[in-house]
Amino acid sequence: MEPHGRKPKATVGGLNHSSVARDDYNAYLDAVKRAFSDQPAIYDEFLSTLRQWNQNEFSTDILLKRIREMLKGHSDLIQRFNVFLPEGVTMDASTSTRNDARASTIQKLDTMYRTIRLTEKVLSRCGQNVYDDMFSILSAHYHREVDQETTTRKLTSLLTNQADLLDSLLYIIGSDGDPMLA
Numbered sequence: 001m002e003p004h005g006r007k008p009k010a011t012v013g014g015l016n017h018s019s020v021a022r023d024d025y026n027a028y029l030d031a032v033k034r035a036f037s038d039q040p041a042i043y044d045e046f047l048s049t050l051r052q053w054n055q056n057e058f059s060t061d062i063l064l065k066r067i068r069e070m071l072k073g074h075s076d077l078i079q080r081f082n083v084f085l086p087e088g089v090t091m092d093a094s095t096s097t098r099n100d101a102r103a104s105t106i107q108k109l110d111t112m113y114r115t116i117r118l119t120e121k122v123l124s125r126c127g128q129n130v131y132d133d134m135f136s137i138l139s140a141h142y143h144r145e146v147d148q149e150t151t152t153r154k155l156t157s158l159l160t161n162q163a164d165l166l167d168s169l170l171y172i173i174g175s176d177g178d179p180m181l182a
Contacts, residue, residue: 028080035074046070064091111172118168125162133158134169141173148173 029047036042049070053063068091071077082090123131137158141151151173159166 024083028077028084031080032071032077035071035077042070060086060089064089067091114168115172118165118172122159122162122165125165126159130158138169138173 032046033043036046046067049063049066052058053060064085067081068078071081078091085091119131119135122134126134134155137146137151137154140146141148146154152170155166155169159169
């Protein structure tokens, strides 16, 4: 028995290949590549995830979560991926929407919890004035009154000597400009 409760399997590129023809394997990878032709980073991440899983760097459950997230909106690719999974393990595209909604809710709650803890740290380390200024900046960001660049610049200026707090705040507001709590 391998780590994470997986049975040994023949693999090619990280996928279970014992009962799947090489042509099917290559056709699937081509389909994923085509689906993300305008987002090559996702395809690269997909391949990297398969390699890491094959090297037992994480469990099959984590593999399923990562693949489901990467292939979100491509239920055909999610269904076709099942052929490559260990015996008895399946990923259902129809439940992925439900699971995605649940995961999104959990992520938002986790982000809210982190934000509360982080704001408490800012208050205790930096005092009420910095806390009030930070709250004002985050509020403007949340209500989309300022863009990501302005928010980042203001927070960087405010938390000059608090790199860990700044990094956490920048993570929470989202690198793509969308507040994670929106």
